[in-house]
Amino acid sequence: MTTTWIAAHRSAVINPHEAFHLFEPRGFSGQTVRQSVRLAGGGEALRVRLSNRYGKEPLRIGGAHLAVRTRAGGIDPASDTPLRFSGAETADVPVGEEIISDPVELPVSAGEELTVSLHLPDDTGLSTYSAVPYDIGYAVPGDQLSAEDLDGAEELPLGHYLTGVDVLAPEGTRIAVAFGDSWIEGAATTPGTDNSFPSQLGRRLTRGWIVNQGISGNRLLTDEIGDHLLSRIDHDVLTVPGVSHVLIHIGLNDLGLPGTIAHPDPAEGPTAAEFTAGLTALADRLHAAGLTVIGSTIGPYHGTVYDGYDTKTGQAVRREVNAWLLGDSHPFDAVVDIAAAVADPDQPDRIRTEFNSGDGLHVNDAGAKAIADAVDVTLLDL
Template structure:
């Protein structure tokens, strides 16, 4: 059987040096860092992607291991395998670069949990990171790469240096990339469950799967948090092996973050015309690459607890953009009505109570499932 490398997990990267930050990054010194992930699809072998894209200095990796996860920081010792990079067990990753490990022959299936352990012998400085990783990470002093369990480990809730995993899948395997903001990444869904709406949607598919390149706080038109969506297209969509479809949810933070960051002073976000132009540019660039592009209405957020986020002007722009997306003039191949899937039927600008994660801006696991269930899977002809 002919096979090809296909993305089975992705984690979109954020710079730790942004002046406006919603999430605090960190570094590591002479520590073993173990992080877990869940594969969206399977194959006969795996390779791991690491990133120092936003690091200020070269990153010394004194060893890396891959294993099947058991629970928490635990691994199955029988599966523990050293990773190599061009045949070497250690590597120095230059600032601004990513690296892919040599292949590991390890048959894996969709839903399987892996753990990646990195020994970082020096002072890394603030690391390239991910806002909402699959699950809680663990760090311990020294080189404990092969430890079955990391005893008395420090826990952290952001992801670091781990950019994704590819699997050796049957040739012709096609996947979708979920691309956008916190509603894509799965903020406020339960850690360690893969219950973001793309994760739950992926489990509905008979063929192919979905990987997630959402960034909580991300915007379509403006940097912070993360590079803006139009700037992320090449790395976070086009460079993903196996991609044929893209699902996009973006716009909430374009409307809300200017006022939130400026609070209590007023601030203006983009106009509806500017968002429409940006979304059209996004769709056109993805179409030029031969991809099917599925857009989404902007989710409701009336009454969010985040001060300065909810403004009359932002609500008016959201209503105009959503009406355009539900009409006949948008540039997408299909639309998921995210807003309708989770709206309070009596106050459609708000998230309905049973789907509200508690802050009026994000959905919980049940809300993410409602969005996943609202998707016409025939749009994802993978």
Template sequence: MSTSTEPTPGRTWVAGFRTGVISPYEQIKLNEPRGFADQTVRQVLRMAGGGEALRVRLSNRYGRDPLTIGAARIAVRKAGDEIVPETDLALRFSGAAQVTVPAGGEAVSDPVDLPVTAGTALALSLYLPHETGLATYSHMPMQTAYAADGDLTASPGLPGADHVQARFYVTGVDVLAPEGTAIAVAFGDSWFEGVGSTPDTDHRSVDFLNARLDRGWVVNEGIAGNRLLVDEIGENALARLDRDALSVPGATHVLVHFGINDLGLPGMAGQPPATSDDLIDGFTRLADRVHTAGLKILAATIGPFAGAVYPGVSTPEGLAARRRVNDWIRTTDLFDSVFDVARAVENPDDPDFIRPDLDGGDGMHLNDTGARLLAESVDLRTLTL
């Protein structure tokens, strides 16, 4: 007999939440990695879309040793580190309460009956009984996680917990939803992940975009510092495309924002920026692979970053390449649609700079209002099947 957690005609598993993860062993670090031992980590996951059941995806992708999950629970978050106790459910893995994830491996929980809707804030609690080593993590999600000693996975709250600005070991939540639910993947850098927006307010550009949609939703695979062509921070876009976009269950569209870090990040290491030809070639290969997979691609123009406060990021060569690539993005027929982020947030008096009232404070990222304008630059008609 089928249960409510099994797909039946008319419903299927799709991505309800995603978060891009990186290795803690990279040379360039925007947020310090960490590990755990005999600790509970409680993490808030805001659902992009909902369904009548869910399953959780965990990853030890970049771990160097097996990862033991001693207990895992999922609940609706009440506030801060507190859960709604009557929604609290144990997660199992092939029927077991514990799971060991091999180095480089992943684990998917058994489905649980916990109906969720778009905007539901879930609290995922993981008990990590042994020394983990440095954790596979999402390094700048603009969401607080909570770490406390011992197995407190079933505790209504975590008084005295450490507050950590990162996510650990989780890559997504799938939901059981009606067939034909359109899932778009925001595949890019910090302008999707949310750097510059107010932490713990869900004011990322992808959150604002989801608020505009009345059908389907967008899951967020942005990684702050990520590049189109070169590894660090995170695997480059062409390397992670299959895993983080094309294989996302239910995906129909891919939105891309890349280029700022290809042009600016090398300056922090004394390297020359990518050329405009390099980026155009990379975007071309990216679009070809998305189309080959049968999905549509929506490309953003590269946002302004001349005001970046970080030494070496803003260079005349990098800014000139940005202008050339943006001219190409606006005129090529390679993409199914273009959303002109650069024009939406640039300073009209000096378009290489972010408009002052939209600047997140470092000349390189958008504040909450800027994130909303990024979302509004997407024509919703281009997200229909």
């Protein structure tokens, strides 16, 4: 099996010592939750991955169905298929664990949109979530797994429990994992359009595809929103079926917001030497697993709320790290100059106006396309 869709999950609580939440946490009880996925690649069968990795209570799955999406939360009833887990239509996911459904024989192709509906009969507690879903999810009371439409549904801006879809692809199919922060995840691109830069880059590939393991707010060196990148390698890269390449963007949060989200007071961030040592450790661990590793320069962020949080050294460190990445001593197989692709040529610490999502920190759909277009697809060579 090869992964065709994935979403990196994180705890509903950012800092357990302060119980601070970046997004309003929530749970479910006696409800059906329906979420959509857009497949990056196709195959002759598929299976679904569910997670209770950060849950505080056992997760009871009263039923799970797979169907072809029609519109919003609607499905094609003729395609509605129960998922089974070790032959059963119900499952219990212990705290900290994940489960994989039995394979379903269903030919699917790249770009196809499916829905996964979960009946959650018991109180779930605060859920593990993904912050930037590929589309809006829906929740309704009771068991409505096979409902063609979900009337009066509550819209869910975050993803819950669903962490991956694998397909039975042709032998030798290889994929790239896009790994990093909000620029990977696609924050500020238009929801439901699949316009993150890894997705737009993936549509340029003629073989293989890219799956997204970005976490908005993620850091290279320290935990804050999600485990830091160095600690995510085993779970979020090495266990992904079919991975052969890794495409990385990280650093904005280490350098721009070195304090905590709960207490964003000015704080000292890592030095350039500390950050490059972290990138070297990252590349070395991925290379040791036999993967091709593509780094990238750190995107511009001047003119954002981050300006008031660090000690004004973050931009200087970013420039020093980027110069190292563009030189000859970095440890990557190749480096993509993401910063140059979207920077204002007159003020290179800022995002160009036409690529600015409006917050000065993230790129819009056009900016994501500019990044995707800046990548030499032969670097992936999937």
